[in-house]
Amino acid sequence: MDLRQALRQRVLVADGAMGTLLYGNYGIASAFENLNLTHPDTILRVHQSYISAGADVIQTNTYAANRLKLARYDLEDQVTAINQAAVHLAVKARQTADHPVYILGTIGGLAGDTDQGIQRASQTEIQASLTEQLTALLATNQLDGILLETYYDLPELLAALKLVKQATSLPVIANVSMLAAGVLRDGTSFASAIRQLAAAGADVVGTNCRLGPYYLAESFKHLAVPATIQLAVYPNAGLPGTDAAGDVVYDGEPSYFQSYAERFRQLGLSLIGGCCGTTPLHTAATVRGLSSRDLVSRHVSQHPRTTAPLTPTSSQHPFLTKVITQKTALVELDPPRNFETDKFFRGAARLKAAGVDGITLSDNSLAEVRIANTTVAAQLKLNYGINPIVHLTTRDHNLIGLQSEIMGLHSLGIEDILAVTGDPAKLGDFPGATSVGDVRSVELIKLIKSFNSGIGPTGKSLKQTCDFRVAAAFNPNAPRTTISTKGIERKLSYGCDYLITQPVFDLANVTKLATALAASDLHVPVFVGVMPLVSRRNAEFLHHEVHGIRLPQALRDRMAQAELDGNERAVGIQIAKELIDGICTGFNGVHIVTPFNRYRTVIELVNYVHQKNLTATA
Template identity: 35%
Template sequence: MLGALKELLDKGVVVFDGAMGTLLYARGVYINQNFDALNLFRPDLVEKVHRDYLLAGAMVLTTNTFGANRIKLGRYGLEDKLKEINKAGVALARRASGGKALVAGSVGPTGVVPDIFDKSQLALLRDVFREQIEALLDAQVDILVFETFRHTLEINLAIEEARKVFDGCIIGQMALDDSLQTADGKSPERVAQLLRDFGADIVGLNCGIGPAKMAEAISGMVCAGVPVIAQPNAGYPRRLEGRVMYMATPEYLGEHTKQYLRAGAKIVGGCCGTTPEHIRQVANEARLFVGGKIEIPKETVAIEVSDAEMRVPLPVEERSEFGRVLKDGWVISVEIDPPPGTDATKVLEAVKGLASAGIRFINVADGPRAMARMSALSLAKLILDSAGIETILHVTCRDRNLLGIQADLLGAWALGIKNLLVITGDPTKLGDYPMATSVYDLDSIGLLRLVSMLNRGLEPSSRRMKGATGFVKGCGVEPGAKDLDREVERLFKKVEAGAEFVMTQPVFDAEVFLNFLEKVKGIHIPIIMGVLPLVSYRNAEFLDNEVPGMHIPKDIKERMRKADKGEPARREGVAIARELVSQMKDKVNGIYIMPLLGHFEMVKEIVEGMV
């Protein structure tokens, strides 16, 4: 049974912590010491590791007891301290958790290669495992995790002994070699089946292999019909200047965490070489995968509000000029990034130039590429006051908690902002401050539900507020997403949550976009196609190779290669954009232009004859 872990799994992805031993080594503990004994002799170091993982986002802390069995402790003359070491290990993790995380008792292999024909040896191994398991259970762990086993016979003995005395959650994890097999030749698929049959509630892999290999291996384990856990090493160890180093960055592990989750893993974390920074990235990806931490309900039961008292939002076309064009016309909007400092003069001059060219709507990005800039709300107000142009204010889920988002939305409405584009936001690792905390109290679906409630005069608590907003609210979508089915599924959920229009990421491939349109025929809200005019061949190569979800066809890149850079490339970028717009004009409800590097003159050329 899953026991205490079931509630977390029901809510979504569960994040375990990362390495203990390699982190203690990196923090100055000599490798010739017994790391489990640090629970008694340097408890401050062990507890600090636990606290750091908790702050990074770990929901389960694993005890520093991996080698705290009679055989391994005996090599250091510490076998008589077995119960004390295990008890202290649980106490340190429990104290560090502060009631905010579960505690998993770690049991590792004995280091003895089991011989199926040596009955006395097998009996000894059973006794060894039973001693440690009972010590951990006496200390009241929430979970037992058997990790880094290389022989299926040995982990079978361990799990069998655990099942005799524990009816709670048992996790079984094997370590594979580079050929993706255990030491006794079992494949990931076979490992999952065996661990399940041995009595494990959760099966998976840890150690042995790095993030990329783990992605390949874990996909074969979901067929076992029980939750799967993935905890890779931070790459393969290298010796540099006398120290063992693991080279995979936190960002690299974060990217591969997405693959584990898409493959069906329910629990993620790290093993050797991983650090709290690695787990912070893992936790961020887990939050993004399942949505925000706070759920705004689909249907709100207003405890203090009767149906007659709730506001009914006006039709979209009556809420703003943008809403009217959405209903009856064809939208052309241009994205503007806020300036990096306090002076918005150049941005406002560009907006006035766009207005003179017939542009009626400006998208104001919210912390694009996670760069520190003037707030989007401030710039939207400046544009409204200086140029009289309606803005579409981007609102991201990344930087503000629920209270902050609600406050900004109410303030935006009071300042005259009428249109919103609700998006998740670029991850902080891309920007100026990769260490900045990503909040994600809400995901874009939850934020759309929040705006829908505010438009009805209700707070998330279902209390009636004085007045109501009247935003026209939309969402983003990535037509070239690798997992298009999941992207489309989320789009339908966004529409259900209240999205009234959708703006796409930049489109270059007509075939890809037409396939997307076919899949979303049933959404029945305006689709505004993203257009990003290319400025050089180098620009095209970068977008194609480095930006997720963006694919530039070979023929487009070839055209840009021939034009290369400068004015010829700029003209070719405009021509490509106009051709795409012409091809899709009757299939979409407008275009959303994202000029690069301040090339606003390209906008005027693209829309010539359309405004």
């Protein structure tokens, strides 16, 4: 009988992890899928061990055998060879079985991958990659079905399912992956995902990876979906840990899987397998744990657990409201580099008294170590009544740290963030330090804004909605004749609320930016950067040594003459005022960078910006 008939008649046991055995038992830690070509006997032994353990269903060693992932190892031209070799090895293993065995061609998800190349791939490239792999698998004419597994992104899985259904009539098992029990990371309930996948044509729908038996059983326990939908589960062997060498390990015992096998059957599942950390011992334990292979009719809960949706709030910081109609000044301060903080806070207090519209706090600018800007921000807000705009870099924080920082900022009532990559670590105090870069700055924007729905990135309810306003950085100083707005458009599409530019010293670049925004019909608040020069040496340093900044020769000549005349500060302020004049012809927002903690200079410029409002109304 074929796989569809078998699934309608009895509970089937699927195999477990491939990578766990290859890494743990065989000491192989490379492109596992390439082993189909280089070490076929090893892959064959893994399949045979699962079959000997009692697996009714095995999957091909093709989880990451697509062009985008194989490109990491310069194997992108081996897609067809790797996938077809995998199928032939699974078929060869089945020939030694003493019971019917079904083979699934496995295709893994991409959206959860942290590889920068994959993150930057377009939807067209992702679909082309999937189509190429699927075509290679189907060309063997030896598969019993297709397994789509480890998809954290439901739209990606639905798109993949559509492509597979268009290409073949084979049965399809579609597995989503959850970061928390019962909910996908975008907040979609597991039940809703199951219903959508079944409606889209999946023969069996379920979940795999990330969570162990307990949490996956809880996810199925209150699953309010039609009883006609066939379900699958592939749990991990518990939560991972690390050994003395720092390698990821799982210590979930096979006996634990044995205790859950019958529970999964009683919950109405048709296909029970294993994922990360599982071995043939776990498969054998699952077989032993089933008291029967008879299918159990599910009773849909009449009172499924639900979480009332939170209504996102939407408000604007006063400076974002003001900048629409009035000249508005933000000031950037670098947090102190030591524990003598009195001067810093005195300066901030004076800026507040001068009526500054907001203070932005850099995040270890130039990769130089400073007091954490979140700590300084909290003191400014709580002790001085200043609402800060906190820079948050992808350089210093992995995904865990970023989310923790975001939650911490909300708990402090700080809702304005500038999302930036950050200066490379090699520029600063510790050039050997690692720049993290789990996400790009545009993805950080999207991550921050996701908190406004009251749903965290794992899909869990935060019990509150946030109200983050997110700024994006933009450099109008790049050496080009025109300014492209593609980067701005992308940042806006990810949820950016306003722009803060790097300091400009050439008004021609300001004009180009205004023209480009107008031509693209982009309406977004912009705060154009101004950095007052303090000396000729300061001007030369900025011009020659700071990436992304170039000073016109005329400005450098003026500062050189000012050095001779002994009035560098006055000339630097005058140049800044001239730049503010030019900026204010096309923009209402000015972002003033404080040079060397010289607050008197900055306060003079803040007053100059505000005077323009008085002049306009006179």
